[in-house]
Every structure is written in C-alpha cells, then in structure tokens.
Amino acid sequence: MSHEPAAATRSVARHSPARGLNPRALLEAIHSVGITHVITVPDTHQRTLLALLADIDDPALITACTEDEAIGIATGLYCGGAKPMLLIQNNGLYACLNTLKALPLDARVPTFMLIGEHGRDVALPSRDNADLSVRMLEPTLELWGISYSRLEQEDDIGNFQRAYRYCQHEGGPVAVLVGAPLGKALPEAQRGSQ
C-alpha cells in the first residue's frame, strides 16, 4: 500500500480546518495495540499526550536527545521483542533521514511514528502551507516511500490502529500525522463536549 493512507486522505480534500483530537482517545489507541514503549523527542502538537504518558508507567516513556537515537532505541527494543513507537515532529523527521534510511527502510524494522505538523496553519491543507517544514512533509514521506495517514478530525482515530497494524504486518516505517495541537486532556465524562 505504498501510499494508500495518503491517497485516501487527499481524496477527501480536507478544506475543513484540522482539529486537535482528545489526547485520552489517542492514549486509548496506544493501549489498544499493546505499545510497550513510546520514544520521543518532544513535539508541541502532542504535548498534552506527552503529559498523560509522563504520568503512567505503561507504556514506558523514553525521551531521547535526537530522533536518530529514538529510531535506534526503537530498533533495539523491537529486536528484543518489545512493541515501541515514536512520537516526534516534522522537523525531527528531517533531522534523522539517514537513520530512517538504514534501520526502518533498509533493515525493514517496523517503525511506527506519530509526527506532529509543527508550524501548520490548520485552516489549510498541509501541502498548501507556506511553512516548508509543513509543506514538505507529505512529499518527503512519499519520496522515501513511507506510508502515512492523518489524525485531524475526531473520527480519524481509527487511522491509528489501522496504520499500526499495517506497519507491523509490512515492516518498515509508517507515519501518522497529527495535523493540529491535541486538545486538553479532559476527564472521561467531558470528552463528548470537546
């Protein structure tokens, strides 16, 4: 499915502004697929999810100094039988292309990445943004043959599990792009009103 998730996203032609999902829904999705470790170089869009992860032991939250390290750590964890994922931002992806080439791509290590679109104007589709770090994200992923899907409306949450399963089944890197800052971590009872 080289770019099936992306094609599906573009076909919808989302001109409605990207919205921030409830981070608790994302945490539930992380738990639902059995993630054991979240390796992060922190991302502004996902700060409320990071705050939730920092308060729990499962999955373990590992903060790395660089995205190169994060990919290496995820590779070692995978080799040892753990189920890691990365939580980074667009600029971090650009920072680690060589390691991305060597481990997820060449060695086909299943590497599931939540990538925040830092700097995005949420009123515009990603590719129409003036900011290069936003506008070049999808083309960069496509250039390297990395499948991706999006989280920017509440009903996109299922993309997380689908992309994760695809990543584990096919091997290699798969990205899920977080198009807007995640919302506040509302208590369970208030989630419907967000």
Place this chain on the structure above:
Amino acid sequence: MMRRTEAIAALAQARDGALSVAAMQAIMAWHAAGQAEFDHLDALGCMGSASSIGLGLALARPERKVLVLDGDGCLLMQLGSLVTIAAQAPANFYHVIFENGRYETSGNQALPGFGLFDLRQLALAAGYRAAWSIDEVAELRDALPRILGSPGPTLLRLAIAPDEPVTPWPRVTMKEQIEALRARFGVNDAHGEAP
C-alpha cells in the same frame, strides 16, 4: 596503545553470552573473531546509532548483558546518546569505545578535537555509573571480568592504534540479523495481522 584485533580477542574471551552490537571498523573484526554468528547486530549505514540500538536491546532484555562495540567518531556523531543512556540507567549495558582519533572507514581523516576531549570523563559527566580508560591489552584482559561483573551503564574507552580500513562489509544483512535475533528470543511471530 593496542591493536583493535587484540582488544577484540580480549572482549570475545570475556563476552560470556552477552548480546552484542558493533559499528564501523569493529564489525569485521568481531565477525573474524567468530562472535557475530548469533546474538549480534551490525549497525550498518547508521553511524552513531550502535549505542542507541544497544540501549533498546538492554531495556527489552534486562536479563542479558549488552556489549556495544563503538568508535570514537561514531560516538561523537550522536554524543547526546550518552545522556539518554545514563537517564535510562540500564545495569546490563557496556559501551566499548575504540578510540583512535580517526575516521578510519573514510580514509583515516583526523577527528575534530582529538587529544582535547576525554570520553571517559564525558561518560561520567553524562551520568554513566562507571567509566574506564585502558591503554594496554594486558590491562584490558585483567580488568574485563571486573568491568563486566559490575552493573552498568559502563563506558570502556580503549586506546587503539590507527590502522588501515577494512573495506569489506559482512554479507549478512541487518534485516537477516534482526530476524535471527528475534527468533532466538521467540518473538518472530509478533508481526501484526494484515490490516
């Protein structure tokens, strides 16, 4: 100062079932010493990542010691990894640095700042539990049981004589090594279902 092959022989003798990850010029020497057939990964095409891969292995397999065979140029490429490793504090993590002051693989160019930096002190300042600096192979042989018998994370800096680069790379791919390692752990069936 010792030759890399001498140091590799001493490390092979002391390995005692540790998992291993090798980088750059240590790769073929480790293979030649018969240490790469199983429980081993070559960090190919990702200079600087061996220690991070080793950290992930150490966290996933706390019951096994992990021996990372790294280069000084490799470590400098991802120097922050010292801090990340120290923060996780894996007691089963042993980080060997072959220090020769050269980018040997690309033709023995000099490292920046060689003679100024001190990798042992950097590791201690980053928060490693222990760090050693050894210049002679006899001293290495004597010290290894104590080093590997004490909890990590530990950095072991070895003074290595510059040498000519070994150009061939292993025929086995990293993908094959990863599959073999996961099979040893019995986790190769962990692939997900088709979406």
